[in-house]
Amino acid sequence: MAISEPLSAPRAVRRTRSTQVRRQRVRAAWLFLLPMLVALALVAGWPLIRTFYLSFTDASLANTGGAQFIGFENYLLYYEGTWYGLLVDPEWWRSVWNTLFFSVVSVSLETFFGVIVALILNAEFRGRMLVRAAVLIPWAIPTIVSAKMWAWMLNDQFGIINHALMGLGIIDNPLAWTANADLSMWAVIMVDVWKTIPFVALLVLAALQMLPKDCYEAAEVDGINPIKVFFRVTLPLITPALLVAVIFRALDALRVFDVIYVLTSNSTSTMTMSIYARQQLVQFQDVGYGSAASTLLFLIIALVTVAYLYLGRRQLGGDS
Known part of the structure; x- marks a missing residue:
């Protein structure tokens, strides 16, 4: 003792x-x-709180000050045997589906091609710095400018895309890429993927530049297949950078507005949650209903973000 x-x-x-x-x-x-x-509280907190409040009122764009509190009627209301409100609005749920479809497909393609581009840029070849600078051009172009540029290129009458495809014999007649309901969503996804691949590639390239060379030299000496080396060594090591890239791109995709609105305006085949909320707020001047849509959009994005961060933390062993 x-x-x-x-x-x-x-x-x-x-x-x-x-x-x-x-x-x-x-x-x-x-x-x-x-x-x-x-x-942050002044710039984002107060507008967010006010949006929550307005979603429980009958506010209109012409009279936001005299709005009356109506509870959850903007979200769900049962009146004379019929349900009304945002939660039973088929256009709202169609916009939710469009947003989720756009987000999943575009982020998946951006991640896949971004990794490929990063692997190419990480290789040793003459003029690599020039190629790296050129790859970043789509990301540097403002979204509105790139969307308007692609709108001209995808035009069914004088667009260069139809002209090139017809010249190659792939199509016989011009396609209405942004007007056809079956093609418009894929056209928007193509434009978004073209623009944001450099962002994913840049983050993955930064992770590749920091990888240790010893394990690759040992794998080369042992004669291990490069594909196996990628999946067993490279991919696990760049996973943290990939998770960061995916979460940032997912957040942008879930609240996408500009590129879709420029290309297809209020088309129901491509209408996302942001465009739906804007339509209610500005075009229909129903601030209460539009605020309810904006609130649900915020909650959906927050839920997806928390779930993804939790799963990513589990994947990286953060709980230990």
Whole structure:
């Protein structure tokens, strides 16, 4: 007993000092984050809270100040044997399906081709820096500009896409890429994938540049197939960068508005949740109903984000 007491005293002192240092770091972190949190609360917090409130009112664009509180009627209302509201609106659920379909397909294609482009740019060849700069051009072009550019290229009368396909003998007649309900969604996805592949490729390329060379040299000496090396070594090591790229692209895809609105306007075949909310708010001037759609859009994006981050954390062993 006499020996254990002197040994436990320094240990307790170290534990106390470690706790104090940790508290100081946490306090300093909150101090540095405070200006950003205040600015975020003013810029985003107040409009978000007001949108939540307006979703429970009958506000219109001409009279937001005199809005009356109506509870959940914008979301769901049973009146004279019939259900009304956003949750039973077929156009709303069609926009939800369009958004999810667009997000899943576009993000999947962007991830697949982004990894391929990153692997090509990571290889040693002459003029690699010039190719890297050229690949970033689609990402550097503003979305509105690129969407308008593609709208001209996809035009069924004078678009260069139809002209090229007809010249190659792939199609016999011009296709209405943005007007045909069967083609418009795929046309929008194609434009979005073209623009955002460089973003995924850039993040993956940065991860590839940081990979250790020893394991690749050992695999080359052992004569292991390059495809097996990619799936067993490269892909697990770049997974964190891929998760970051996918979550950022998923967030953009779920709230997509500009590229679809420029190409197809209010077409029901491509209408997303953001376009639906804008239609209710601006075109129909129903601020309460539009705010309800915006609120559900926010909740869906938040739910998808939390679920993806949780699954990604489990995949990376973050719980341990």
